[in-house]
Amino acid sequence: METYGLEKLGILNAKAVYRNLTPAVLTEKALQRGEGELMDTGALVVKTGKYTGRSAQDKFIVDTPAVHDKIAWGKVNVPVSREKFNAIKAKICAYLQGREIFIFDGMAGADPACTQKFRIINELASQNLFIRDLLIRPTDEELAAFGDPDYTLIAAPGFKCDPEIDGTRSEAAIMIDYEAHMIIICGSQYAGEIKKSVFSTMNFILPQQDVLPMHCSCNMDPETKETAVFFGLSGTGKTTLSADPKRMLIGDDEHGWSDHGVFNIEGGCYAKCIDLVEEEQPEIYHAIRFGALVENVVIDPEKRTPDYSDSTLAVNSRVGYPVEFIPNAAVPGVGGIPKVVIFLTCDSFGVLPPISQLSKEAAMYQFVTGFTSKVAGTEIGVTEPVPTFSTLFGEPFMPLKAQVYADMLGERIEKYNTKVYLVNTGWVSGPAVDPKTGEKNKRMKLSYTRAMITAALNDAYAKEGVAFEHNDIFNLEVPTSVPGADVPAEIMNPRNLWADKAAYDEQAKKLAKMFQKNFEEKYPDMPENVKNAGPKA
The missing domain is CATH 3.40.449.10 (Phosphoenolpyruvate Carboxykinase, domain 1)
Known part of the structure; x- marks a missing residue:
């Protein structure tokens, strides 16, 4: 034998x-x-x-x-x-x-x-x-x-x-x-x-x-081979949004980014x-x-x-x-240099814009921060939105220091002129659950999110000359419309959708402070230009 x-x-x-x-x-x-x-x-x-899941403490x-x-x-x-x-x-x-x-x-x-x-x-x-x-x-x-x-x-x-x-x-x-x-x-x-x-x-x-390892999904255009990367923690829509029937799926979870392009680490x-x-x-x-x-x-x-x-x-x-x-899988799982990187977050506070374009420094900030949030009522004792910050959108699997991976991402964004967007697939018209009435608000329509991402993949914001507004609290550049799509312009700024504007400001500043506290505690040695690209409470 x-x-x-x-x-x-x-x-x-x-x-x-x-x-x-x-x-x-x-x-x-x-x-x-x-x-x-x-x-x-x-x-x-x-x-x-x-x-029935990973035992992180073991x-x-x-x-x-x-x-x-x-x-x-x-x-x-x-x-x-x-x-x-x-x-x-x-x-x-x-x-x-x-x-x-x-x-x-x-x-x-x-x-x-x-x-x-x-x-x-x-x-x-x-x-x-x-x-x-x-x-x-x-x-x-x-x-x-x-x-x-x-x-x-x-x-x-x-x-x-x-x-x-x-x-x-x-x-x-x-x-x-x-x-x-x-x-x-x-x-x-x-x-x-x-x-x-x-x-x-x-x-x-x-x-x-x-080679930059990434906890992300990845797809590409079947004709041009233009490639996009989707980062996101559980519940943000990473698998759903990357499974586009018009694009080829390179992989749904783990990839590397080399000078040749991206490649799937897995075969399944x-x-x-x-x-x-x-x-x-x-x-x-x-x-x-x-x-x-x-x-x-x-x-x-x-x-x-x-x-x-x-x-x-x-x-x-x-x-x-x-x-x-998967019918439209790319085999072998290789693609080109990413033209677009999408950071997906599910904001149950209801204050982040549905899409924002990030500078290199802001991309590095959001990359190491890895934000999403739990919805009130999902766990015993959780009565309001709870932030989750997972370094690099995959902290349990990243053994090296965060700056190693962040620097590699920043270098690639600059070298290849890759555009980066932060997309909120969660709530924008109020928190997931109203703390006063207990009523549930609606999550961002999937069709709207798909339209915003499609515009990003097609570089339509630049090609159509869409104007951007600066969000002072979160230090983000927000497009004022989605070209070629039936997406209401008012939803691009969540503050427009809150009946109580003061409540929005209070909630937004509260979340911004959470970002700042997390960053100061976990990444005290990150460069000042990266730190300054984050929210301003």
Whole structure:
């Protein structure tokens, strides 16, 4: 039996070792092993148990002299000793002895100059199917010549840490040793931990190759190849707005920006399923078919039909599938130099303009700030909008210091004359929920947002000579109209839509102060010209 060097890792006497099995065989194996069930479309459905999302507090980076000065240590990037890492790794390898082992050898980075080879070692056939969907799948020739991987990841959700003995916070641990090129994941069956660990690794590697890694979606014009990048945290519309039937989807989540252009780090997509409706997101809806892995979606036990509105198992229900399952996907996932960068935010305070054009310095400010906000009533005790600031629109996956990534973005904006816009997909006529009456206001119409973004992609604001007004509080340049679209001019300035102008001013200044406080606390060493490009309370 070929073991593909598992002994070197300390995994001995495996019951069986499978490498790069097909989706059909992996699905069959998962069903035989009781890991999941089929839904009516043929997709494999699993339950991930206790962990239905990423466990951010259980993520660690091995602190060694070679990486110590590069990492942005703190609450997100938590250090762990090499000794503790090796001790847990040894226990995981011992746990895997005598078990079936599933290996997937694949790549991250569609640009051959930046490609990294990853060997993923799984305890579960279903998780091996997932990562086969999400990474770039090698051809038969590439697999035959694969050789040694650049990084190895071991995922054993069945092994539980003992916090008192292992020094972890819980039974789960997600640990990366950048120097040893090794990743271990245990205690959690949520497959997103595997995907994001690969992304976190690429985010460490790529800047050293003068490539900007980005937590974003990306699409391009099928004829001109003009490319656009969409940054945004969960709920801002990143996936929805980048899935434009008139443009080709390069990828929905993770990309690199090199001197050649942009490229997808992945070979698949990982989309939310909650409240999924065919009419609203047909591409995702029809991608849930044989070969896809679905997590925590409730299935009718007899008909095997899904109920995407049922959040009993998880609000964060997900599906992973190859990017080829999307009809207008660009394969391989490469595009040109971005002509437009879109920062998406969902402002439940209701005060940010629906679209603003950013200078290089303002773009760097908004990039490191990574703002969106929670809606009142979404969590117990949340009675008013709550700001969320996630550095670089992906703080949990960015191991280096924020200025490293921000400087790279600024350099590219200047070098390629890339235009950057901040788009508010949230509320503009008042807060999401009126604090006095409890009434819900309406979110910005999706059709209006699409029209504003289309104008940005076509450079229509400049070509049509649209006038801009300066928003003094948020220090933003706001177009006064949307050329070629039936978008009411009055909505371009949210203050126009508030019945109580004084209430708008108070709410806007309140949010501006939150921006300032966050920036001063987290980025005291950022250049003054970047700091001055932010809101002015």
